[in-house]
Amino acid sequence: MSVLLQPVRRPQPSKGSAKVPQRKSAQISRRNRKEGLLFWALIAPNLAAIILFGYYPTLYNFVLSFTEWDFVQPAPVIVGLENYIELFQPGSMLMGALSNTAIFVLVAVIGTLFGGMAIGALLAQKLRFTGLVRTMAFAPHMLPGAAIGVLWLFMFDPNYGLSRWLFEMFGMDSPHWTTTSEFSLWAITIAYAWQRLGFVAIIYYTAILDLPKDVYEAASLDGARGWKLFRHLTLPLLSPVTFFLVVTGIIAAAQTFDIIATLTNGGPGTSSTTLPWMIYDQAFVDFNIGTSAATATVMFVLLLIVTLVQVKFANKQVHYS
Amino acid sequence: MTLTAPKPTAPAATDRAQTAEPSTGARPPRGRGSASRRSGGGPRRPLPATIALYVLVAFTFAVFAVPVFWLFSSALKPENEIYTFPLTWLPSELAWQNFAEAWTSAPFGAFLKNSIITTTAGTTLEIGVALLSAYAFAFVYFRGKMLVFALMVGSLMLPGHITLLVNYITVSNLGWLNTYQGLILPGIGSAFAMFLLYQQMRQVPPELVDAAMVDGAGHLRRMVTVIIPICRPMILTATLIVLIAKWNDFVWPLIVTSTSDMRTLPIGLMFLRSQEGYDSWGPVMAGTVIVALPMLAVFFLAQRRIIGGLTAGALKG
Numbered sequence: 238m239s240v241l242l243q244p245v246r247r248p249q250p251s252k253g254s255a256k257v258p259q260r261k262s263a264q265i266s267r268r269n270r271k272e273g274l275l276f277w278a279l280i281a282p283n284l285a286a287i288i289l290f291g292y293y294p295t296l297y298n299f300v301l302s303f304t305e306w307d308f309v310q311p312a313p314v315i316v317g318l319e320n321y322i323e324l325f326q327p328g329s330m331l332m333g334a335l336s337n338t339a340i341f342v343l344v345a346v347i348g349t350l351f352g353g354m355a356i357g358a359l360l361a362q363k364l365r366f367t368g369l370v371r372t373m374a375f376a377p378h379m380l381p382g383a384a385i386g387v388l389w390l391f392m393f394d395p396n397y398g399l400s401r402w403l404f405e406m407f408g409m410d411s412p413h414w415t416t417t418s419e420f421s422l423w424a425i426t427i428a429y430a431w432q433r434l435g436f437v438a439i440i441y442y443t444a445i446l447d448l449p450k451d452v453y454e455a456a457s458l459d460g461a462r463g464w465k466l467f468r469h470l471t472l473p474l475l476s477p478v479t480f481f482l483v484v485t486g487i488i489a490a491a492q493t494f495d496i497i498a499t500l501t502n503g504g505p506g507t508s509s510t511t512l513p514w515m516i517y518d519q520a521f522v523d524f525n526i527g528t529s530a531a532t533a534t535v536m537f538v539l540l541l542i543v544t545l546v547q548v549k550f551a552n553k554q555v556h557y558s
Numbered sequence: 559m560t561l562t563a564p565k566p567t568a569p570a571a572t573d574r575a576q577t578a579e580p581s582t583g584a585r586p587p588r589g590r591g592s593a594s595r596r597s598g599g600g601p602r603r604p605l606p607a608t609i610a611l612y613v614l615v616a617f618t619f620a621v622f623a624v625p626v627f628w629l630f631s632s633a634l635k636p637e638n639e640i641y642t643f644p645l646t647w648l649p650s651e652l653a654w655q656n657f658a659e660a661w662t663s664a665p666f667g668a669f670l671k672n673s674i675i676t677t678t679a680g681t682t683l684e685i686g687v688a689l690l691s692a693y694a695f696a697f698v699y700f701r702g703k704m705l706v707f708a709l710m711v712g713s714l715m716l717p718g719h720i721t722l723l724v725n726y727i728t729v730s731n732l733g734w735l736n737t738y739q740g741l742i743l744p745g746i747g748s749a750f751a752m753f754l755l756y757q758q759m760r761q762v763p764p765e766l767v768d769a770a771m772v773d774g775a776g777h778l779r780r781m782v783t784v785i786i787p788i789c790r791p792m793i794l795t796a797t798l799i800v801l802i803a804k805w806n807d808f809v810w811p812l813i814v815t816s817t818s819d820m821r822t823l824p825i826g827l828m829f830l831r832s833q834e835g836y837d838s839w840g841p842v843m844a845g846t847v848i849v850a851l852p853m854l855a856v857f858f859l860a861q862r863r864i865i866g867g868l869t870a871g872a873l874k875g
Contacts, residue, residue: 272699275777279694283687284710286747291713294724301723356618363603364611366619372858373622375865379857381806383824384850387831388629391839399628402645435622440869492717495808499828513719513809520723521813533720544715 295537301530308524320531330507330515331532337422338491338511344426346486349437350479356434357441358471371442374435382432386499389428390415393500418508421501425509428496433489437482444478445471484547488540512536629850633657633843640839656844660830663841666848668819669826672741676811676822677804680742684804685797688748692755693781697767707756713749718809726813736820741811745804751796754867758792759785795867798860805853823849 302320304313324331356374360367377385392399393414400411414424448471456470494513497503503510503518510518512532520529603611627647632640633656635649660666694700695707725744734740762785770780786793811822821829830845857864 269699269701273701276694276698276700276703279698280691280706280710283691283747283752284706286687286743287710287713287749289728290725290744290747291716291721294721294728295716297724297727298720359611359614359618362611364608364615366615370615370619370622372861373619373626375861376626376854376857377622378868379802379853379864380850381808381824381827381853383806383808383827384846387827387842387846388625388850390831391632391843392625392628394839397641397643397645397839399624399645401643431621431625436868439865443869488717492719494719495806495824498808498812499831516719516722517809517813520726526723529723533723537717537720540717541715 298530298533298537301526302534304527304530306526308526313526316527320527324528324531324535330510331535333507334510334512334515334532335535337507337509341422341426341429341493341511342487342490345430345433345490346483348426348430349434349486350482352430352434353437353482354441354475354479356438357445360438360442361445371439374438376435377432378436380432382493382495383499385428385432386496389424389431389496390500393424415501416505418505421505421509425493425497425500428500429490429493432496433486437486440478440482441475444475448474480547480550484543487543491536491540512539629843629846632839633847635840637838637840653840656840657848659838660841660845660848663834664826664830664845665818666823666826666830666845669821669823670848672738672820673805673823675738676741677801679738680745680804681797681801683742683746684748684800685751685793687746688751688755688796689781689786689793692752692759693777693785695752695756696759696762697780697785698777711749711753713747714753722809722813725810729814735814736816740814741820741822745807745810748800751800754796754799755789755792758789762788791863794860795863798856798864799867802853802856802864 301313303315303317305316305319306313323329326332360371360374391397393411395401395411395413398411400414404411412420414420452470452474453466456466461469491511492513493511494517497509497511497514498517501509503514512535516529516533516536519525519532631648634652634654635646635656636651636653639646639649691710695703700706729735729740729744732740734743766784766788767780770784775783806824807822808824811825812828815821815825818826818829827842827845827849831842834842
């Protein structure tokens with residue numbers, strides 16, 4: 238930083254001022270005041286938007302979580318901790334949403350991690366057509382979640398979808414993915430994993446190509462190969478990337494909304510209700526503003542813990558942007 | 559002890575690699591691909607392993623390509639072919655009427671217009687706002703600026719769902735529900751694009767900025783004539799990333815719009831799906847193609863830049 242500031246901080250050579258130190262410093266401070274004003278002017282739009290639509294809502298959401306409101310009453314009514322006490326009753330909607338979110342996030346993150354690492358390693362081999370596969374794998378990451386949700390809704394269709402074709406190959410009937418509570422959470426997990434898998438694979442692919450060649454040469458000269466090489470060298474060298482993918486994967490999966498909204502609407506019942514769906518459903522379908530706000534606060538705290546873990550253990554080899 | 563043993567083998571290994579490399583081109587099928595790879599020679603893979611790897615490549619390709627193929631194929635199938643089993647992979651004739659039906663049974667023209675307006679206006683504003691603030695943090699002197707910087711970057715930690723409710727209330731109080739400003743303005747604050755651009759601006763050689771300053775260029779001129787041209791590639795990358803995010807945005811347009819003439823494409827698609835019910839997958843898939851195609855086109859045109867930008871956060875360098 239300081240290096241970059243130098244050209245700006247360096248006083249401009251201007252007539253006469255050099256002789257009188259006092260006037261020079263007055264000039265600098267006037268200059269700095271001008272710079273300061275310009276600074277605020279330049280960041281004002283961004284800062285205003287971030288405060289008005291980022292920090293203020295977070296704080297006010299916290300306040301709302303101690304109230305009861307339905308958008309219709311003139312003002313929120315303060316009820317203290319009531320929302321939280323209700324939310325944390327055993328068997329409450331939040332408990333279900335928490336466990337659904339945990340299952341969804343864990344399966345999606347772990348699944349895409351293993352799948353992505355395997356695909357990344359495969360694409361890094363000297364093979365033809367890998368460029369085409371790379372492009373194809375990354376494409377779902379570009380698509381709107383709503384499109385992915387609707388596409389998978391059709392593929393999951395037990396009568397006319399690809400699911401029936403796939404299961405009939407094994408002589409089975411397709412499960413009713415999106416309309417039965419045993420499968421709904423798995424349906425959104427599969428669709429979401431499909432969307433993210435290519436992204437994870439490309440990250441691993443790039444990381445594998447970046448691995449230091451000399452270390453590998455040394456290791457192979459020492460007789461390490463195959464699985465041993467992978468287990469003792471590749472895996473540890475990839476651990477910063479894995480850590481990054483775990484953290485960002487948790488944060489991204491925990492906020493998934495569009496695929497759920499188009500595939501299952503959080504149902505049947507609450508079988509695929511995750512935290513984001515519950516926040517939306519409570520506020521904009523059931524108009525329980527306080528419950529929604531309290532749920533959002535719970536989610537915020539959980540994600541904040543994940544983020545702080547990331548900040549604390551951020552390895553120097555990993556840059557976050 | 560380990561030093562002496564490898565020595566004789568090391569030159570031999572590289573020798574073999576060097577001599578093997580040109581000859582791979584002459585070898586039967588897959589020479590071209592391997593010759594152009596980065597890491598040199600190495601022992602040649604046995605044929606069964608190669609076959610196994612290609613099976614895996616084909617399988618991986620299928621995992622990603624089949625659903626996309628299915629999307630396009632279904633969008634173009636006549637109705638009776640969608641509801642037959644065993645299923646058909648290719649439409650016997652191209653049923654463009656699916657697109658016509660999707661277009662007329664839901665106001666897709668309006669959805670498309672709204673998506674284009676909110677995405678372009680939102681992206682322009684967000685990148686503009688990010689450029690101004692990134693420039694301020696990189697080149698304008700202000701004593702406490704890193705504190706402000708931390709405050710702004712810290713907003714990345716706020717998940718969208720915690721701001722949802724209050725932003726809805728704010729926009730509602732401003733009378734902006736179901737308007738373009740309500741759709742666009744809450745999303746223009748940008749910590750991510752600003753951070754990306756700020757990092758890029760820090761790489762600009764100070765001499766260049768100095769030279770412009772000596773020439774008498776004020777901050778505005780310096781930004782427009784020096785910084786922005788140098789940072790153009792990163793600005794383009796950031797623009798693409800922001801653009802994709804805005805086009806795909808779902809939950810905010812869902813709650814802030816209430817009439818079909820203000821909906822964006824992803825929201826419109828969801829409503830098309832729910833109003834068409836289970837008996838018209840053709841038009842629904844056609845609608846899905848309309849929603850997905852622009853981003854696929856953007857991706858295939860600017861693949862390298864998009865992948866580079868989206869993966870830049872994960873890897874060193």
